[in-house]
Amino acid sequence: MDERKLEIIVHMTDENLFARLTASLEKVNVPKNFAVEVQAVTGDKKFFAYETVRQASDAKFKIYIDERATVTNENFLRELLKIFSDGRIGLVGTSGAIELSTHGISLNSFKRTDKNFSGEVDVVDGFFIATQHDLPWRTDFADNFFGAQAHCVEFKRAGYKVFVPRQNRPWISVDGDISIDESARQKFLDEYSADLFPLVSVIIPTFNRPKYFREALDSALNQTYRNIEVFVSDNSTDDATENLIRTYADARIKYVRHRDFNASDNWNFARSYDNPKAEFVNWLMDDDKFYPTKLEKMVEIMRRRPDVSLVTSVRHVIDADGNVTDTMPGTLDRNIFQPGEIAGRNLLLTCQNDIGEPTTPLIRKNCLRDGDLCRTADERGFYPLIDVSTWLQVLSRGNLIWLAEPLSAFRFHEQQASNWERVGSVFSICWAHFLEIEWRNKFFLRTESDFRAALLKSIAGTTVRLLKAQELNYRDENIIELENVLSALAAALTNGYKLKLPPAKFFTSDKNNVFG
Numbered sequence: 001m002d003e004r005k006l007e008i009i010v011h012m013t014d015e016n017l018f019a020r021l022t023a024s025l026e027k028v029n030v031p032k033n034f035a036v037e038v039q040a041v042t043g044d045k046k047f048f049a050y051e052t053v054r055q056a057s058d059a060k061f062k063i064y065i066d067e068r069a070t071v072t073n074e075n076f077l078r079e080l081l082k083i084f085s086d087g088r089i090g091l092v093g094t095s096g097a098i099e100l101s102t103h104g105i106s107l108n109s110f111k112r113t114d115k116n117f118s119g120e121v122d123v124v125d126g127f128f129i130a131t132q133h134d135l136p137w138r139t140d141f142a143d144n145f146f147g148a149q150a151h152c153v154e155f156k157r158a159g160y161k162v163f164v165p166r167q168n169r170p171w172i173s174v175d176g177d178i179s180i181d182e183s184a185r186q187k188f189l190d191e192y193s194a195d196l197f198p199l200v201s202v203i204i205p206t207f208n209r210p211k212y213f214r215e216a217l218d219s220a221l222n223q224t225y226r227n228i229e230v231f232v233s234d235n236s237t238d239d240a241t242e243n244l245i246r247t248y249a250d251a252r253i254k255y256v257r258h259r260d261f262n263a264s265d266n267w268n269f270a271r272s273y274d275n276p277k278a279e280f281v282n283w284l285m286d287d288d289k290f291y292p293t294k295l296e297k298m299v300e301i302m303r304r305r306p307d308v309s310l311v312t313s314v315r316h317v318i319d320a321d322g323n324v325t326d327t328m329p330g331t332l333d334r335n336i337f338q339p340g341e342i343a344g345r346n347l348l349l350t351c352q353n354d355i356g357e358p359t360t361p362l363i364r365k366n367c368l369r370d371g372d373l374c375r376t377a378d379e380r381g382f383y384p385l386i387d388v389s390t391w392l393q394v395l396s397r398g399n400l401i402w403l404a405e406p407l408s409a410f411r412f413h414e415q416q417a418s419n420w421e422r423v424g425s426v427f428s429i430c431w432a433h434f435l436e437i438e439w440r441n442k443f444f445l446r447t448e449s450d451f452r453a454a455l456l457k458s459i460a461g462t463t464v465r466l467l468k469a470q471e472l473n474y475r476d477e478n479i480i481e482l483e484n485v486l487s488a489l490a491a492a493l494t495n496g497y498k499l500k501l502p503p504a505k506f507f508t509s510d511k512n513n514v515f516g
Helices: 015-025 046-056 076-083 144-157 182-196 210-221 240-245 263-271 294-304 340-350 383-395 424-441 448-471 477-492
Strands: 002-011 035-041 059-065 069-071 089-093 096-099 128-131 161-164 172-174 199-206 228-234 253-257 278-283 308-313 315-318 324-328 336-338 362-364 399-403 408-411
Touching: 002 015, 002 046, 015 035, 015 069, 035 046, 046 059, 046 144, 059 076, 076 089, 089 144, 128 144, 144 161, 144 182, 199 210, 199 263, 210 228, 210 240, 228 240, 228 263, 240 253, 278 294, 294 308, 294 362, 294 399, 308 340, 308 383, 336 340, 340 383, 340 399, 340 424, 340 448, 362 383, 383 424, 424 448, 424 477, 448 477
Parallel strands: 002 035, 002 059, 089 161, 199 228, 199 278, 228 253, 308 399, 315 408
Antiparallel strands: 059 128, 069 172, 089 128, 278 362, 308 362, 315 324, 336 399
């Protein structure tokens, strides 16, 4: 390998463009004691041509320049060699994505280099690529754009830095439009998503409904965002779901069967799953569905906004057959940002979970309490409204973004637990306990005015629940507990807002799925 040689390689398809580039190269200052050779390569497959030259060349430094480029800095070789004095830098480009967006296109990425940037990047744009270490080109990439990005990731896999320097004078300028080949984009994302993007854990607890479960699982596996794992906790009483799982040859699925688990056991086992490599977590109830771009769009928001702990969206309501029957919480005309404190306060003042069921939001995992769901350690019994408890916990550590586009579907059908007759009494008990906890914490509810408003809303909802039970001539342990809760809520209005609720019992049904 000749350490004093720089080889400039151009894939030539247009003689006029090549002549313009070589004319600009003739003005470049060659560093002392170095030799420079310009070589044109032809052929339909650009990276096959690059690889052929790479294998034959004895130059340590190889520079691949797009024929549409013009060199605008005659001293760029000297600047390049200074950068390559650091042997850890394997590849240098003139522009690129500091953090590649989840769609995989560097030119359209949110975090891009500018004239003042100097440092490591995820990928460079590919109009100019210089290397000081030899790695093979991916000759199977026909698309110029993604083949260059793939080369960058291969260097990072090999332990080298991909670098864009500050250019007081730009090294090159480039003319012409850039075309993006969709099949090449998909191939690039298939190959390199795990290298570039954070891992998302999708968690599915399931019980005895393989038809809906298949739809839910497929909706996760078919996400445009590739770097996911799907953890399935199954306590079905028959083998239908396990037999279904065996038909999938997807390494992203992690399946565990518990024949002897009840509903609470299965849920708590699922929520105990904690992959330390995962940065985000999204629950998926076994009768709900993700829409294809849900995770791609939500992860991109999270990466742009490190202050955001929860991204949710409008969601569709679908019936047993998958038909859209409604949109919750209603149509939005724009995305909404809310500070976590305000979003949590709104939950408590309305006693209504507009943020969504467990399927809807994406959670930043380090905002969970010790990696677990729930606001406090003693809330593991808050099984019926574990989603609200989780949103309150996560919103105490970050902010909320609400996307106006429906990105998931919540299925409403006769079998789901939240649709059981009289189960609403348990939900009202949960909301009351949330008020007690948050009034004690003084984070979401800081003033007596706010607490009074939330208290009155809870009293009103609790009263409606009890009136409904009266109409049905129904009274069980939950109703008795709810009556005691109502007494405590009412007493707080006259005793200086000192709310002390009876210990929660939550005599929930022995059904096996509370959310659906």
